[in-house]
Amino acid sequence: MKEKNSNIKKDKNEIFIYFINLWETMIDNLKKGTFRIDIVNPHILINEIVNELKFNNFANKERKEYYKNKLGKIVNSDPVIKEFYKPEFVILINSFDKYCNKYLLNCVLSIQSNLSLNKYFKHLLQGLKHTISKNCFGSQEKEELKILCKNIIIEFLLKGFDIDILKSETILQDNYVESINHLEKFYSPKVGGHNYIIFQVKGLKGKNIDLNIGNINFYSPQTKQYIQYIKEKNSNQADEFFGTNKDKDYINAAYIIDSFESESPIKKAIDEVDKVLDLIRCYYSSKINFEILKDNYIIVNSKGESIGFGYKASERLEWYNYHYSIDMKELNLHERLESDLFQKAAKFLFKDQKKLSDIESRIVQSIHWYRKAEESKLFEDKLLFFWIIIDRLMKSDKNVLLHKNKDENSYFLAKEFIPCLLLNKIILGIGWNLFEKIRDIIANQLNFNKT
Numbered sequence: 001m002k003e004k005n006s007n008i009k010k011d012k013n014e015i016f017i018y019f020i021n022l023w024e025t026m027i028d029n030l031k032k033g034t035f036r037i038d039i040v041n042p043h044i045l046i047n048e049i050v051n052e053l054k055f056n057n058f059a060n061k062e063r064k065e066y067y068k069n070k071l072g073k074i075v076n077s078d079p080v081i082k083e084f085y086k087p088e089f090v091i092l093i094n095s096f097d098k099y100c101n102k103y104l105l106n107c108v109l110s111i112q113s114n115l116s117l118n119k120y121f122k123h124l125l126q127g128l129k130h131t132i133s134k135n136c137f138g139s140q141e142k143e144e145l146k147i148l149c150k151n152i153i154i155e156f157l158l159k160g161f162d163i164d165i166l167k168s169e170t171i172l173q174d175n176y177v178e179s180i181n182h183l184e185k186f187y188s189p190k191v192g193g194h195n196y197i198i199f200q201v202k203g204l205k206g207k208n209i210d211l212n213i214g215n216i217n218f219y220s221p222q223t224k225q226y227i228q229y230i231k232e233k234n235s236n237q238a239d240e241f242f243g244t245n246k247d248k249d250y251i252n253a254a255y256i257i258d259s260f261e262s263e264s265p266i267k268k269a270i271d272e273v274d275k276v277l278d279l280i281r282c283y284y285s286s287k288i289n290f291e292i293l294k295d296n297y298i299i300v301n302s303k304g305e306s307i308g309f310g311y312k313a314s315e316r317l318e319w320y321n322y323h324y325s326i327d328m329k330e331l332n333l334h335e336r337l338e339s340d341l342f343q344k345a346a347k348f349l350f351k352d353q354k355k356l357s358d359i360e361s362r363i364v365q366s367i368h369w370y371r372k373a374e375e376s377k378l379f380e381d382k383l384l385f386f387w388i389i390i391d392r393l394m395k396s397d398k399n400v401l402l403h404k405n406k407d408e409n410s411y412f413l414a415k416e417f418i419p420c421l422l423l424n425k426i427i428l429g430i431g432w433n434l435f436e437k438i439r440d441i442i443a444n445q446l447n448f449n450k451t
Contacts, residue, residue, distance in 0.1 A: 015132050016176040018142070022149045027166055030153070041151040042074050042081055042089075043120060043158060046112050053105045068096045079144045080127045080151070085114065118188050121155050124148060125180050132176045156187065159266065195307075196226050196254040197269040198298045200242045201277070202321055203290040204251040206328030213276050213342065214350040217254040218328075222246070226254060228304025242296045248322050253292065254300075270294055275349050275364070279342065281371035284331065287324040289375040362392050390414045 030039075049067050058064045074081055075089045092107045114120075131144045156166055172179045201218070209220045221240040244250055253276075255269035270292055277290040301307050326333065348360040356364065366389045373385035394410035394417070 015134075015137050015141075015145075016179070018137075019128075019132065019145055019149060019176070020172055022145060023153070023172065024167070026149060026153055027163065031163055039150075039154065040070070041154045042078060042085070043115050043151075043155065045070055045074065046108060046115060049108050050105070050112055053101055053108065057101055058104075064096065068093060077143070078147055078151070079131065080120070080123045080148070083127065084123045085111070088114065121152070121187055122184065124152050124155065125184055128152070129176070129180050152183065159187065161266070194302050195257050196300045197257060197266055198226060198240060198252055198254045198300060199270070199273065199292045199294065200244070200296060201251050201253050201273070201290065201292055203277075203286060203288045203325050204280075204328055205249050205322060205325040206251060206330070206333070207249045209249075209251055209328050214272065214346045215256045216273055216276060217256070218251055218276075219254065220249050221252055222249055226300045226304065227298070227306050240298065242293065250322070251328065266294075266297065269297075272350055275368070278367040278371045279345060279349065280326075280333070281374050282367060284326050284333070285374060286326050288321055288326075290371065362395075366392050390418070 045067070052058060052063065052067070056063075071089060071093050075086060075093070081089055088107075088111050092104070092111065095104055095107055127144070128148045131141055131148065134141055153166060157163065172182070196217075204218070207220060208223050209218060210224055211218050225240055227240060240252060241250070253273045255272055257265050257269065273292050277292075281290060299307050345363075348356060349364060351360065353361070369385050369388045369392070373382050373389070376382050376385060391410045391414075394413040396408070396413070
């Protein structure tokens with residue numbers, strides 16, 4: 001007697017070939033931007049709900065209902081959630097209309113921690129192995145494979161892997177057992193000692209640069225190389241010049257990482273380097289925006305071996321970008337980065353966001369928005385970004401100038417303080433200009449007397 005879903009016995013290789021075709025189709029559709037399936041998995045949905053509760057407190061009832069319905073669909077269709085996380089998800093869904101948002105947030109944070117640190121990814125691989133190894137293969141198994149394939153790809157993207165290196169020939173092996181083992185190793189390579197994620201930084205250049213800020217080393221690949229050994233002799237991908245002219249003194253940023261067990265090591269590396277670039281922008285203006293070329297990166301282990309990379313052909317105008325980049329050597333930028341001010345800023349710049357004090361958080365966010373304002377081409381955007389900075393810095397829980405019963409907002413404080421600060425800067429500027437002119441006159445006079 002046939003089963004209701006018309007299951008047919010198939011060879012494991014046939015089922016595995018079906019999975020490979022699914023994988024290739026989804027990767028191609030993602031690259032083309034024609035992905036027909038909703039690009040959401042349980043991990044993304046839970047992260048969105050956390051942000052919604054923290055920042056909007058579920059003020060929009062339609063949004064709240066949307067998340068509740070999404071969670072319900074996932075519980076009913078996702079084989080991994082059914083097997084490993086169903087009780088937690090059911091409790092969360094039932095709590096939507098019964099309990100306060102604070103209780104909801106605690107429930108969601110609990111699920112979020114369970115989905116983190118590769119646990120969910122390992123469960124996805126277990127689900128994949130279970131589905132492929134079934135004796136029967138019908139519509140239900142095809143749907144399970146579709147969900148598992150989509151969620152595995154999304155987990156790779158969440159961790160920061162480039163879409164171009166997720167092709168089946170790079171990721172998948174000859175059979176499903178080897179492929180599942182390789183997927184796990186590729187997702188979380190087990191490497192000891194210091195490892196480095198290296199990017200090229202657009203907007204900076206300089207000869208003989210080698211300086212450290214926090215866990216980041218800014219260096220010139222002309223004078224220093226992390227890659228000491230390349231496994232594949234014919235490989236031209238593991239190149240610290242990233243395909244650019246080797247005569248040009250571009251700057252790379254190497255982020256030091258001890259483990260790939262963290263949720264998004266590549267994303268974290270980009271965020272940390274961005275914080276330093278935010279700080280540099282506070283001191284220097286240029287025609288070229290600072291930018292980490294995030295699609296191109298190299299992962300190097302402590303032995304000097306390239307163990308991973310992302311690669312995408314650059315579309316930038318190389319001559320223009322190089323010509324107008326800030327020369328770190330010429331401007332003595334390395335000395336400023338090693339100054340007490342930068343080192344003190346670095347102490348809280350790289351702190352976990354949750355551990356930042358209120359004032360530290362405001363400074364970090366303001367530095368970030370200052371860079372966005374400086375690098376924006378539209379005056380409307382500049383005005384908006386500068387106002388965000390003012391609003392962040394001027395907010396206060398209690399009145400600073402007026403009595404308690406008076407309304408004192410960030411606009412009022414900005415109106416009172418900023419003209420005074422600008423005036424102070426102008427007066428100091430006049431004084432320094434006068435000092436420099438007198439110093440030059442005296443120096444010229446002394447030189448004239450010597451001759």
